[in-house]
Amino acid sequence: MGKDYYKSLGVEKNASSDEIKSAYRKLAKKYHPDVNPGDKNAEAKFKEVSEAYAVLSDPQKRATYDHLGSSAFDGSQGSAYNAADFDFSEIFKSAFGGGFGGFEDLFGDFFGGSSSRNNSAVRGSNVFAQVQIDLLEAIFGCKKIINVSLDCMCDNCRGTGAKPGTFPENCRKCGGSGRIHIQRQSMFGSISIQMSTCNVCNGTGKVIREKCQKCRGAGTIRQEKKLEIDIPKGIANDQTIRISNKGGAGKNGGPNGDLLVTVYVKPHKYFIRKGDDLYLDVPIEFIQAVLGDEIEIQTVYGPEKIKIKPGTQSGTVFTLKNKGVPNVQNNRIIGNLILKLNVHVPTNVSDRQKKLLKEFFADNSDSKDKKKSFFDMLKDTFKN
Numbered sequence: 001m002g003k004d005y006y007k008s009l010g011v012e013k014n015a016s017s018d019e020i021k022s023a024y025r026k027l028a029k030k031y032h033p034d035v036n037p038g039d040k041n042a043e044a045k046f047k048e049v050s051e052a053y054a055v056l057s058d059p060q061k062r063a064t065y066d067h068l069g070s071s072a073f074d075g076s077q078g079s080a081y082n083a084a085d086f087d088f089s090e091i092f093k094s095a096f097g098g099g100f101g102g103f104e105d106l107f108g109d110f111f112g113g114s115s116s117r118n119n120s121a122v123r124g125s126n127v128f129a130q131v132q133i134d135l136l137e138a139i140f141g142c143k144k145i146i147n148v149s150l151d152c153m154c155d156n157c158r159g160t161g162a163k164p165g166t167f168p169e170n171c172r173k174c175g176g177s178g179r180i181h182i183q184r185q186s187m188f189g190s191i192s193i194q195m196s197t198c199n200v201c202n203g204t205g206k207v208i209r210e211k212c213q214k215c216r217g218a219g220t221i222r223q224e225k226k227l228e229i230d231i232p233k234g235i236a237n238d239q240t241i242r243i244s245n246k247g248g249a250g251k252n253g254g255p256n257g258d259l260l261v262t263v264y265v266k267p268h269k270y271f272i273r274k275g276d277d278l279y280l281d282v283p284i285e286f287i288q289a290v291l292g293d294e295i296e297i298q299t300v301y302g303p304e305k306i307k308i309k310p311g312t313q314s315g316t317v318f319t320l321k322n323k324g325v326p327n328v329q330n331n332r333i334i335g336n337l338i339l340k341l342n343v344h345v346p347t348n349v350s351d352r353q354k355k356l357l358k359e360f361f362a363d364n365s366d367s368k369d370k371k372k373s374f375f376d377m378l379k380d381t382f383k384n
């Protein structure tokens with residue numbers, strides 16, 4: 001006598017797929033092993049309804065079943081499907097994928113998100129590294145070799161953690177979910193269900209019977225690697241570059257993590273960077289400030305000639321357009337180089353020089369008048 005899948009789910013032979021799904025959901029909640037720990041009858045019932053649902057929810061399998069009866073699925077010779085192939089946790093998941101309504105509350109985050117399912121694909125970890133460069137490397141961009149220590153996929157087992165030729169099996173205790181539910185009864189008889197990491201598979205959902213000897217079952221091996229990284233033009237001190245997919249190896253087919261490299265730009269002896277602009281203090285001699293001159297400034301892009309007008313004051317600023325740092329987002333935008341002229345005041349002055357300077361200031365009525373008027377004006381600001 002074959003199994004009656006319709007009867008197992010308590011639906012009519014002409015039931016719609018929605019009716020089948022809702023019937024299964026109701027029964028699966030009732031008989032799920034996590035709600036009935038240790039109850040063999042419930043477990044058998046759960047498997048029965050799950051198998052029925054797996055067949056009846058698939059239009060092709062349902063048609064085969066309608067035509068041939070359950071012998072098509074019982075594993076006997078000539079059967080179309082092998083009943084042992086049913087993965088009950090997968091069937092259950094497919095019926096409850098997405099929202100679970102009240103069931104979700106009962107099981108907390110068990111089915112709430114992919115992150116709690118440890119046997120699903122796990123993204124590799126992000127790896128952090130640092131590199132130090134100088135200002136010119138930051139301005140023009142550069143390639144750097146960095147040493148990182150990261151989890152690489154084990155080439156012996158190809159990341160499965162199992163001895164080559166063997167494969168990890170689904171954990172029987174948790175059905176591959178990595179989590180189990182523990183029922184606790186309080187003094188007053190109320191029962192609470194708590195979640196816990198499966199103690200058999202340690203939350204991985206998989207059990208490795210024979211471990212890969214190279215990685216001892218981890219699937220990854222920590223390795224020191226030299227990686228060449230491209231540092232973009234215009235990078236600023238303390239900025240972090242994210243290099244996708246160059247971090248730790250993913251597990252269960254998950255993607256690799258990212259490599260995050262924080263760049264430290266060594267301060268330059270003369271140039272100071274603010275945003276995309278560079279600042280440079282240029283010392284000039286007293287005589288150059290008074291008489292004017294032409295000087296050559298070494299910018300990061302090469303020499304530039306600057307005309308100093310006669311009578312240039314200390315602190316005078318020159319802006320050389322587009323001689324600063326390229327913007328890291330858009331290299332076509334280049335900051336400016338801002339030059340500040342500082343007049344050097346001589347400190348060791350000979351007697352002859354002192355005499356000449358005194359003569360110079362005696363002649364220079366302009367500077368005397370200006371000084372006087374400045375002090376007068378300053379005094380004026382305190383008068384009512």
Ligand SMILES: [Zn+2]
Pocket residue numbers: 154155156157158159160161162212213214215216217218219220
């Ligand atoms: Zn291995």
Ligand SMILES: [Zn+2]
Pocket residue numbers: 171172173174175176177178179198199200201202203204205206
């Ligand atoms: Zn387990």
